[in-house]
Amino acid sequence: MWIKVLDISPKEGTMVATTLDGIKVFVTMNNGFLYAAENRCPHEDIELTLGCIKGNRVKCSLHGYSFDLATGDSSEEYVDNMKTYIVKQKNNEIYIKVP
Numbered sequence: 001m002w003i004k005v006l007d008i009s010p011k012e013g014t015m016v017a018t019t020l021d022g023i024k025v026f027v028t029m030n031n032g033f034l035y036a037a038e039n040r041c042p043h044e045d046i047e048l049t050l051g052c053i054k055g056n057r058v059k060c061s062l063h064g065y066s067f068d069l070a071t072g073d074s075s076e077e078y079v080d081n082m083k084t085y086i087v088k089q090k091n092n093e094i095y096i097k098v099p
């Protein structure tokens with residue numbers, strides 16, 4: 001099932017915070033591709049939208065660890081991966097796939 005989370009498409013390189021069934025998530029456009037992930041750093045529970053996009057990763061503002069936008073892979077072995085979602089755009093609306 002697809003759930004609409006935004007009525008606008010994020011601008012290239014920006015993260016837009018929103019919610020998915022009460023869960024904080026963000027959507028970003030990076031190099032022309034859409035990504036969506038939980039808006040919570042797995043390290044210490046801070047919003048990842050306070051950080052920035054570097055290459056194909058989101059970098060947390062608190063300790064600087066980063067997470068792959070496509071896979072959620074953490075830059076540190078001892079930090080959990082970021083939860084990612086399948087996302088699509090239809091016209092200007094953004095949808096996330098939920099099981």
Ligand code: FES
Binds near residue numbers: 042
């Ligand atoms: S809280 Fe994000 S890297 Fe530490």
